[in-house]
Amino acid sequence: MADKELLALFVQDSTELLRNLEQDILRLEDSSDDTDLLGDIFRYTHTLKGNAGIVGQGLISDFAHEMEDLLDKLRKREISVSTQMVSTLLSSVDLLESMVRACTGGAFPEQQAEACDRLSQAIQRLAQGEEQPISAEAPASSPEKARERPAEPRGGEGNILQISIAFGAGALQSGFDPTVLIEELSYLGRLESVEVDLSRLPPFKELEPGQVYLSWSLRLNCPSGAQPVRDLLSFIPPEHAVDVKVLSALTEEPSTVPSHASSPEPAVSPPAQVLPTNPIQAVAGPSVRGEPPGSSELGPVAAGAAPGPAPTGIPSSPPADGPAPASAWSSPPALESIRVPVSVLDRLMELAGEMVLTRNQLIQSVATGDEALVERACQRVDALTGDLQDAVMATRMQPIRVVFDKFRRTVRDLATRQGKQIRLLADDRGVELDTTVIEAISAPMAHLVRNAVDHGIEFPEKRLEAGKPAVGTIWLRARHEAGQVIVEVKDDGTGLDADKIRAHAVGLGLLKPSRSASLSSAEIHSLLFKPGFSTASQVTDLSGRGVGLDVVHTNLAAIGASIRIDSSPGAGCVFQVTLPLTLAIMSAILVQVEGERFAIPQANIKELIRVRAQDLGTQVIRVGGVDVTWVRGELVSLVRLSDLLGIRSPTFVHPRSGERLPNKRRNIADRRGPDATAPRTDPDRRRMGDRRHSRASALNMVVLATGDCTFALLVDSLLDSVEIVVKPFGRHLRDCQVYAGATVLGDGHVALILDVMGMSRMAFVAEKTATAAAHELGMKSEVPQEEDKLPVVLMAGAKGEVFCLPLHQVRRVLKVDGSDIRTVGRRRVLQRGREVIPMFTVDQVADTVPLPPEQQRFALVFRFGERDMALLCSQVMDIVELEDDLDRFTYRQPGISGSLYYGETQVLVVDPKELVLGVFPHWGDDLEDAGDSRDRPSVLVVDDSAFFLDHIAAMMEEAGYQVSRAADGSQALGLLDSAASPFDLILTDIEMPVMDGFDFVTRLRRDPRFQDIPVIAITTLTGRENLLRARDAGIDAFSVKLDREHVLERCRYYLEHGRETPTEPRELQ
Amino acid sequence: MPLHTELAGNTVRLSGEATLYDGKALKAALEPLLANPEQVSVNLGGLQEIDLAGIQILLSFVTTRGDAPTRLVAAGEPTRRRFQTCGLGEWLEPATADSAGTANGQGE
Incomplete structure (x- = not known):
């Protein structure tokens, strides 16, 4: 092996050795008696010394030898571990890293040799049992x-x-x-x-x-x-x-x-003290302005x-020539090599061999013209390609532990220097991510961790004053969830003060005072991600927590990740980042506009909506010069993709006559012709070819979300759901804001991948949400109020049976391929890559028509405790809002909570919890184990609608609460009176028979035992008069029914803070 | 915590946060002493937070007073650290044994 190659190998090995060495030295501080740990540290140092000697790096070898002497004495218990010793060893690792990196550059700098001498002397003194600082700037012995x-x-x-x-x-x-x-x-x-x-x-x-x-x-x-x-x-x-x-x-x-x-x-020349003795003299201009030659x-x-307009999900490719741009400074260097387990390479070899065999079969079968053989060979190629893809992806996967480990040192150093006491706890659960994702998240994660140290965790004395332990804790957690990876940075520090953020946002003009009152805590916290907000946080107690968070947000969004904050004042803060597993291959929806196909990353898609042309008048309106549409009770901006891309044709093809005619419609909502006053149901109009009655005139909307911005994209047609391989653009096209790259489709054509964030910027929808626009225009009263309606997902079973599952319980819908299903014993699971989801059908528990395997084409994924579960169906029909008239008798059985009517169709309402427990009875024990009911807050839910009662209760149970139910105020009072221990919280409807919510709470407050229980009204009643009545009764907050996030957020708030001084109940939405 | 100022003789005592949001209040508190030829002390002991806006106001106050003696005294830990890190440590009076007490707002 050439010297250069040997040296490169040495650098690679040493880098890993030093990383392990640093981690073990950090552990040494808490485990100074761990002989195995000391043995490992000694061994790493010894190996480094030996390797350096082989490649002729004498200085590194000598320095490692000095460390070895010290570590040997530690092993023999001749000296003991101290904080100063750990700091010195860590400094030694830093120096060794510098030396290892520099050794490929040729000459060894004199300055580094001096540093090496100084540290060597410090190590020798420590080895002799002398506790002396390694230099004048050595770590302090006390926080002060x-x-x-x-x-x-x-x-x-x-x-x-x-x-x-x-x-x-x-x-x-x-x-x-x-x-x-x-x-x-x-x-x-x-x-x-x-x-x-x-x-x-x-x-x-x-x-x-x-x-x-x-x-x-x-x-x-x-x-x-x-x-x-x-x-x-x-x-x-x-x-x-x-x-x-x-x-x-x-x-x-x-x-x-x-x-x-x-x-x-x-x-440079030795540093000089540049501050004048008389500070006034510092007014003179700076002495360093010229550029040293x-x-x-x-x-x-x-x-x-x-961060720039980095395309969603695509790693930017560097320019092929010319000087590095300014952004090169901020981009981490790309990894030149990664280590791959031999087992993964063996698997790749095995698959490559099978691929060759299958290719031979294919060639032979084509030559003989045997169609059955060709088909079999094609199926084999399909399966092998999938396996090969998984295996290749596995070579790129790196444990997230690599990122977490880096922060041990960061936290230790920052905490020591600031005089704080902080421990870092990491739980990575073996999560692995694509190398490019690991690289992309390092800097944002580092910022969040540093932010937690700097501005989250308080000084020890302040923590003690607040009744907290002097040592603060930062948790780093990673877990798989719904095909993505969730990473959390949590601290038990000072937390965020939503009221303070709200006030600052108003002060900065980012938020209108009238709007600020109606925002939830989550919405308030998301303001920290807005550019320009940071100042407020930086200079106050709500703290530098906002500093740079807009950039963190932007950088994460650029790789298709999202971030949210959860915090309570005084209790700490959690930053939750949702990451894709890889950037190289992604799931996408293909859409078509003006004859061109485009791919939209599924990670950004919230929902696909088809609006019939005759419904446009009520679905799409124009507010402040922009088209907006209603999506689940919220106004969102509507953007026509052809306009955004500048490819809209001035003509259209008439859906009935096939003629190409001039398109006179300027706005999406324009649908009125000269006979607009005639009734739209007029059969003559249908015969005359009114476009509004053509299926082809329906609008296809893709509801997209990036960060906290949601908008709807209008496309001509929705084509298919596909897995695409991302091809980054070359340098000439990399600045295209709207595109994230390209992909080659199955038919060989190229489709451009749309960058959702880029589109939102270009369409200006990120600047202001449509809802905010509507509020500004005083449209709040026009927001449709849903009267006791529940959004559900309709799904088809076998032989015309229709089931539904409440929308809020459905996490995602998967298209099921037979090859995704694995059977182990009597248990079946859905396996996608490394994700395994237990699956079942309704008929396994309920007396319904069995769903044949060939009809098990879709899966609705929902959460059960800590697990994802998949309910199979033959088709996902629609998302609709059903009236609350649940029949709890006719079809009630295990797994089915009752039935409803959707038009003429009878729909069976699935109870997912009963279904799961019917198939896997022992999982109920797991649920109990997961949260001892004695530790869970108790909530009383009061609602006369069995439908809502069930679903609010299910929602609360899912969130970890212990739930009791009552059908009206009178029943609730009875339950309260007889309960062994008082409830922690009450959620109640207002309009109920026998005893309504106002009456119930009024009576409740008269009883001294119940005066401190927070009460949240879940109702569609609004208006000042009702708010005042609620206040007088003793209700603490109002929430619109089944607005899950708001309700849970309020519950958490009241359970933590108790009731506020009774003033006016807060209207949540 | 918003800025609180207290003028007693030739000493103005600051507590709370001297930040961008309280800049005008800080200026208003210092302005009466601007032309005072006697020694003026600005007690920073109660400050919990200071940013560049606060620092610039204090520095401008000192430089505008010119030869009239001005002291920035009793800076607590966060204030002292911010000044020192940014190369402005010498604008502060050296820390004394009782600085810690004043830093916690327990008197000068």
């Missing part, structure tokens, strides 16, 4: 000391960055405070000098508090390389200039530095350009 120190090194030395910060005058207004950025930078290394330019600071009377007048020039010694700085600066928008020059790039990988930076200037200019760093 740590907090007093402005800047500290992370470890070794050798990467000098010159950073100029000159934010735009309006930076503070839009959420960016340079002093916070400098503080963040100080955590990444040692600030060797900080020069402030005060020359633009105006006299006191002329000063505008919101303007930025100061600018800085920093010299940062960053031992871990430029990557952490790069990650941090990726959150700064382009209008705020941050220039970065690498003065000494000892650990920088050549690939990440532009070509003209390949010869970094030698180390030969310095490598990496800026201006434009983070806004960094």
